Amino acid sequence: MQVLDRIESFNKFIDFEIESFNKSLLHKKPINLYAPIKYTLELGGKRLRPLLALLSCDLFDGSIQDVLKPALGLEIFHNFTLLHDDIMDKAPLRRNQPTVHKKWNTDIAILSGDTMFVQSFQYVMQSPEFCLKEVLEIFTKTAIEVCEGQQMDMDFETQSQVSIAQYIKMIELKTSVLLAGSAKIGAVVSGARPEDAQHIYEFGKNLGIAFQLQDDILDVFGSKNLVGKQTGGDIVSNKKTYLLLKTLNIADRYKKEELELWMHTKQVDPNLKIEAVKAIYEYFDVKNLAREELLGFYNKSLAHLEKIPCNKAKKEALTAFTQNLMDREN
Amino acid sequence: MQVLDRIESFNKFIDFEIESFNKSLLHKKPINLYAPIKYTLELGGKRLRPLLALLSCDLFDGSIQDVLKPALGLEIFHNFTLLHDDIMDKAPLRRNQPTVHKKWNTDIAILSGDTMFVQSFQYVMQSPEFCLKEVLEIFTKTAIEVCEGQQMDMDFETQSQVSIAQYIKMIELKTSVLLAGSAKIGAVVSGARPEDAQHIYEFGKNLGIAFQLQDDILDVFGSKNLVGKQTGGDIVSNKKTYLLLKTLNIADRYKKEELELWMHTKQVDPNLKIEAVKAIYEYFDVKNLAREELLGFYNKSLAHLEKIPCNKAKKEALTAFTQNLMDREN
Numbered sequence: 001m002q003v004l005d006r007i008e009s010f011n012k013f014i015d016f017e018i019e020s021f022n023k024s025l026l027h028k029k030p031i032n033l034y035a036p037i038k039y040t041l042e043l044g045g046k047r048l049r050p051l052l053a054l055l056s057c058d059l060f061d062g063s064i065q066d067v068l069k070p071a072l073g074l075e076i077f078h079n080f081t082l083l084h085d086d087i088m089d090k091a092p093l094r095r096n097q098p099t100v101h102k103k104w105n106t107d108i109a110i111l112s113g114d115t116m117f118v119q120s121f122q123y124v125m126q127s128p129e130f131c132l133k134e135v136l137e138i139f140t141k142t143a144i145e146v147c148e149g150q151q152m153d154m155d156f157e158t159q160s161q162v163s164i165a166q167y168i169k170m171i172e173l174k175t176s177v178l179l180a181g182s183a184k185i186g187a188v189v190s191g192a193r194p195e196d197a198q199h200i201y202e203f204g205k206n207l208g209i210a211f212q213l214q215d216d217i218l219d220v221f222g223s224k225n226l227v228g229k230q231t232g233g234d235i236v237s238n239k240k241t242y243l244l245l246k247t248l249n250i251a252d253r254y255k256k257e258e259l260e261l262w263m264h265t266k267q268v269d270p271n272l273k274i275e276a277v278k279a280i281y282e283y284f285d286v287k288n289l290a291r292e293e294l295l296g297f298y299n300k301s302l303a304h305l306e307k308i309p310c311n312k313a314k315k316e317a318l319t320a321f322t323q324n325l326m327d328r329e330n
Numbered sequence: 331m332q333v334l335d336r337i338e339s340f341n342k343f344i345d346f347e348i349e350s351f352n353k354s355l356l357h358k359k360p361i362n363l364y365a366p367i368k369y370t371l372e373l374g375g376k377r378l379r380p381l382l383a384l385l386s387c388d389l390f391d392g393s394i395q396d397v398l399k400p401a402l403g404l405e406i407f408h409n410f411t412l413l414h415d416d417i418m419d420k421a422p423l424r425r426n427q428p429t430v431h432k433k434w435n436t437d438i439a440i441l442s443g444d445t446m447f448v449q450s451f452q453y454v455m456q457s458p459e460f461c462l463k464e465v466l467e468i469f470t471k472t473a474i475e476v477c478e479g480q481q482m483d484m485d486f487e488t489q490s491q492v493s494i495a496q497y498i499k500m501i502e503l504k505t506s507v508l509l510a511g512s513a514k515i516g517a518v519v520s521g522a523r524p525e526d527a528q529h530i531y532e533f534g535k536n537l538g539i540a541f542q543l544q545d546d547i548l549d550v551f552g553s554k555n556l557v558g559k560q561t562g563g564d565i566v567s568n569k570k571t572y573l574l575l576k577t578l579n580i581a582d583r584y585k586k587e588e589l590e591l592w593m594h595t596k597q598v599d600p601n602l603k604i605e606a607v608k609a610i611y612e613y614f615d616v617k618n619l620a621r622e623e624l625l626g627f628y629n630k631s632l633a634h635l636e637k638i639p640c641n642k643a644k645k646e647a648l649t650a651f652t653q654n655l656m657d658r659e660n
Contacts, residue, residue: 033481084444088437107418107484110440114414115477117447122470125463132462133455140452147445151363154437 010054017072036112049074053186062190073123080116142181149174176208206301213294216241232274340384347402366442379404383516392520403453410446472511479504506538536631543624546571562604
């Protein structure tokens with residue numbers, strides 16, 4: 001099978017699983033609990049986590065059939081975290097549509113999120129018997145780390161000093177361990193050797209950090225329609241992204257004061273603020289500095305993939321996936 | 331071992347597990363994520379769910395050691411639901427102490443609740459290998475039902491008509507399936523026969539409904555200190571309890587109008603309202619009607635227990651537990 005055909009057919013498998021899941025929700029009651037779950041999954045998304053699980057399982061010659069349900073569980077889990085994060089971030093939109101807490105209310109968003117969390121477990125535990133315990137250990141460890149990352153992210157909001165190292169740790173927990181865990185679960189389900197499962201975990205982890213740094217860049221320098229949310233949102237909300245932290249690190253006193261003035265001025269036209277902060281970012285070329293950092297993680301990721309002895313064509317599918325991810329504009 | 335000694339020693343085992351768990355949280359970071367979890371578990375409680383799991387496991391001659399971790403998971407899960415319910419109910423107090431969303435904030439309450447949810451899975455999955463899948467199936471099914479019950483409860487708030495049958499279904503899901511599931515998990519871990527595991531499930535379910543009806547009665551007719559929350563809270567918030575629904579069912583037009591007037595009048599002295607509604611309840615003797623309904627479920631519960639062939643002394647421990655629960659004043 002050609003590399004892209006492979007990815008495409010895996011995506012079809014995943015879409016089918018998600019559609020079946022959504023159909024199963026149609027007649028469930030109470031409606032106020034299940035309609036928001038269906039709505040959330042129908043908002044779409046790149047389905048990166050299940051795809052990674054399938055590609056990883058396939059890399060080690062595992063059966064795709066065995067990994068489909070846990071992969072669906074990983075996608076439901078990811079969407080659950082988005083749902084609860086959107087409440088905490090007070091986000092009005094997700095993929096150009098109202099968030100659940102806006103369309104319904106916060107209580108419903110909390111509770112339908114909790115329900116998705118249980119459902120994600122119900123699918124992850126449909127892993128083959130021989131690796132059930134190990135898969136559940138990876139999954140629960142990952143889930144705890146995602147919560148820790150989200151809490152660090154919230155703590156940063158009121159913290160005056162955040163180092164680049166702390167920031168990288170936060171995005172590792174909040175974003176990349178789930179990609180890593182998805183890849184590792186795919187490997188474990190396939191019966192891969194522990195050292196290879198670890199390589200694919202590290203591959204996913206480093207890729208995830210690169211992916212999040214890319215997100216930081218796209219939020220400022222991406223184009224609105226493609227990203228599916230307002231560009232510059234991170235600037236408006238003074239979010240401590242890599243770009244902001246790096247700029248605060250390298251800026252001279254005057255530029256730093258200018259930046260902080262924009263950050264602390266309330267009731268300012270958001271577009272003015274975005275343009276001004278963007279100009280400071282461009283002045284210090286932090287977009288490229290971020291890209292350099294990103295490339296470091298990206299290369300580390302590929303180095304781990306290289307170390308896995310396996311079918312070349314299958315590895316190419318994962319490399320293509322990675323490439324796609326890094327070339328994306330949204 | 332004497333019946334009460336047995337319960338007491340089981341309680342000591344459970345307290346030890348909870349204390350060890352709390353100690354393990356002490357140095358975990360981020361502090362804002364883990365401190366609320368420790369706080370929640372240190373608020374105390376009757377630890378009914380783990381106790382029921384231990385008593386049930388013991389009833390079928392299972393090893394207490396095998397059920398301790400899943401029992402701890404059940405208690406953590408229960409406390410997670412309290413934490414999220416308190417956000418949705420906007421409750422300021424829990425066991426006479428500020429709730430997590432009041433002491434910290436809503437975001438932290440959502441996220442530390444999510445973390446407890448994962449932790450509960452981590453303990454439940456420490457069940458013996460031979461029954462792991464079955465225990466997880468009971469646990470996840472129960473968790474989904476608890477969410478459904480909470481959503482029904484919230485839906486009732488804005489629903490003009492709620493039947494007694496719907497109310498019983500709601501408390502079955504919100505409260506009693508977790509008692510039932512705890513008892514069944516204890517049985518499954520012990521390796522009990524499926525029909526006996528089902529009897530103990532039904533025992534727990536009916537007991538749970540009786541327990542919740544008792545709660546409704548105590549909220550109105552209990553004494554403040556013992557209940558640990560303001561008496562009459564359900565009346566003040568117009569909560570559709572058994573007492574209210576029954577009264578609306580049997581009251582004549584005039585008394586019904588009087589009751590509805592109290593319900594719909596805003597800015598009324600809460601103590602006046604409590605006294606007035608209580609007087610209407612007393613007029614129709616609904617306290618005793620509720621007790622009759624409660625006794626129906628209580629007797630059904632005991633009938634299921636009777637059907638289990640087992641050691642008489644061990645069964646007496648469960649009967650004593652049940653008796654205690656029904657005689658409680660808080």
